[in-house]
Amino acid sequence: MTRSDANVPDPVLDHLLAGYQRFRKIGWAPHRERWAALKEGQEPEVMVIACSDSRVDPTQIFDVDPGEIFVVRNVAALVPPFETTPGHHGVSAALEFAVQVLKVKEIMVLGHGMCGGCKAALTQAMHGTEPGRGGFIADWISLLDEARVPVAENYGTEGREAERAMELAAVRVSLENLMTFPCVNSKVKAGNLRLRGAFFPIADGILHLLDESTGEFVAQK
Structure with a gap:
């Protein structure tokens, strides 16, 4: 001003x-x-990777006090795979800090309903756009390109059923990518760190957690 x-x-x-x-x-x-x-x-025991969407605030959903959870938010709550190429790796830096410095005991990937990033990944509406006009978004959500294929084949690329399938697939992609980080992989295998997938639909306010044994998201009461 x-x-x-x-x-x-x-x-x-x-x-x-x-x-x-x-x-x-x-x-x-x-x-x-x-x-x-x-x-x-700060000594948070949990890291939450959530979407930047203004409707999904992890501190509000879990009703936690300041200092209880370490939160990273980005478009579609995505975790890129481990890579050492030159660039600015914001999510990777935050993840490294949470695991190596804060020594969190759990990492939760929190997806949500009506996610614009996942919808864009599904429709590929921003493919071919220039940076600043959608290109940055297109490049980021290309992390979901591989997961998009079976979703599009089974549900198409329009409608809430297809969008929900893409939103849940995005959580699974981030969980898989977390395990490509050596510091995460070693701690998970040693039993010192747990990864958890979660989904918040927004409309009904009911949290769903990914059941590792079945691969399904289960509503919490």
Whole structure:
């Protein structure tokens, strides 16, 4: 905001600041001891990899206090496979920090319903677009290209049934890619780290967890 804009009404900022004032009264003041303890560092036991979608906030879904979960959010809650090629590996860096430094005991991949990233992967609507016009998204969700094939063959590329299948497949892809990271693989095999898949449909508010024995997502009551 420039100096000349200082007195221009900004309803978006006003809304955020009103929320901040509520936080100061409800989230900060009554829990000062908790916040004071967090000044010394964080010790979350769980890492949650979730989508950037504004409707799916892991801290809200699991009703946790600050410092309880280490959260990474991106389009479609994707984990890329382990690679050492030059570039900026944001998810990989966060994963490395959670596993090697924070030593989390569990990593949850949290997919969700009505996911725009998964829908784009299914329809391939952004394929061929330039970076800044959809190309970055297309490149990112190409991580789902292989998983898309059986989904498209069995369900087509339109409709909620096909989209749900793609959303669940995306969780499985991220779980598989997690195991390509040596630090994750070794800790899982040693029993020091657990991977878990989860899905939140949004519409009914019911969390589903991936059953490792059946490969199905089971609703939690």
